[in-house]
Amino acid sequence: MINYAVVGAGWISQQAFLPGVGQSTNSKVTAIVTGDRDKAGQLAEFHGVGRIVGYDGYDALLRGPDVDAVYIALPNHLHADFAVRAARAGKHILVEKPLATNEQDALAMIAAAREAGVFLMTAYRLHNEPGTVAVLEHIRNDAIGRPLFFQSVFSFQAPLGNHRLKAVSWGGPLQDVGVYCVNAARHVFAEEPVEAMAMVHRPSDDPRFREVEASVAALLRFPSGGLAQFVASFGAAAADYYRVVGTAGDLELDPGFRFETATKLRLRRDGEVRETQFPQIDHFGAQVEYFSDCIKTGTPPEADGEEGLADMRALIAIETAALTGQPQAITSHPRARHPTPDMVRSVPVTDRRLVF
Incomplete structure (x- = not known):
């Protein structure tokens, strides 16, 4: 042990x-x-x-x-x-x-x-979750051709007083849930983004968002020409999904990020639609x-740590782009490793927990 x-x-x-x-x-x-x-x-x-x-x-x-x-x-x-x-x-x-x-x-x-x-x-x-890895395996096996566009939404209503709403700890929807979108896009394209653009929204009449933004919309550009768009929000209904459009088909994982629900994959190509419901595991x-x-x-x-650093560099560029209104360059070394099937662990879920 x-x-x-x-x-x-x-x-x-x-x-x-x-x-x-x-x-x-x-x-x-x-x-x-x-x-x-x-x-x-x-x-x-x-x-x-x-x-x-x-x-x-x-x-x-x-x-x-x-x-x-x-x-x-x-x-x-x-x-x-x-x-x-x-x-x-x-x-x-x-x-x-x-x-x-x-x-x-x-x-x-x-x-x-x-x-x-x-x-x-x-x-x-999610690197140890079967649906996430299946998406990457489909792309590697040319199921949708060359991936071109990534689109995602990850949102929920954050309760007043939640620590995620504190600026002192670099809180906000970008850092908390947007990081999932960034990470998914990086592995979908198997590249590091080179440029970021972004816009944010902070409602003036909602006390939850005195210190952080309510919503962030971002665009990342990848060296191969791939484009990733996503919205991360603490002020919208619960949603978590992403879609990848390639030269020959598209796939969607919905739900795609949360640990409380099992992932579901929808693959479209040549007029056919295939759906795969993955087992719910304990993430x-x-x-x-x-x-x-x-x-x-x-x-x-x-x-590893470099994986976390690569996402951080993208997050910082997105945040700066939103603050300045100007595109921001991103410089990260290419990653040699990506999630693979041997990393999946089928650990059963449990209802046994104590939460205060």
Whole structure:
């Protein structure tokens, strides 16, 4: 078993990661790091976690033998500090998206992991989900010809007071859900975008959006001529899908991003329509099982720190384009690896969770 410390016991840890680890076959949570010991005590009892420490006890925990890896689910601006400290202690790191809030911090995280000889993985759970990988396999197998256009929407109504609405942690729909659209487009075209354009909307009469935008619409251009358009929003009805149009056909994944629903693929070509309903898996259980396999075998994870950095560079360019009204160049190194079928893990879902 690979033993994990959960750093940050908020909603995503309660709703998804802690239950998911319990569904995996090779991973276990042995510690919870949080500022709320009462809440952590109940979570620890429910999930059978043996140790609770405050944030001031994080370094001491890392020095001990009880933890092999950390899962960092803190506000975005805290990712770098806690990741670098874990790396220096020789612990592997699984960190939520976006990787950091600026390129300097992201590079520091990558360098710390490299110097310590540990793995840093960005938590792209969809890389271990069957429908997502099937889309990429269809494109690789010429099912729609050469991909030309990518279109996506990922939206929901964010509740007032949600941490995603705080500017201090680089909150907002672009960073929280737009990153899924960016990541999907990058792998659909198997290239890095070279230019970004964007527009935003912030309603003046909605108290939720005093610090962040309500909606972001972005356009990315890829070297081959591929174009990716998407809208990310915290102020619209729930929707999550993307469509890829190629020279000979098109495919659509709807639902396409959320972990609570199974993905469904629709492929159109030559007047025929084929639909595939994929089984619902536990995305977080699949993700942690894959990462633990990487740790056990010494195989670097596909969604490493550079993968998170590539998305960050696109996010920063989109944000700057929206602020300035001018197109922004993006410079990222080509990625040699993309999600493949061997990365899929069929971890069953569970209804057993404790959420405050």
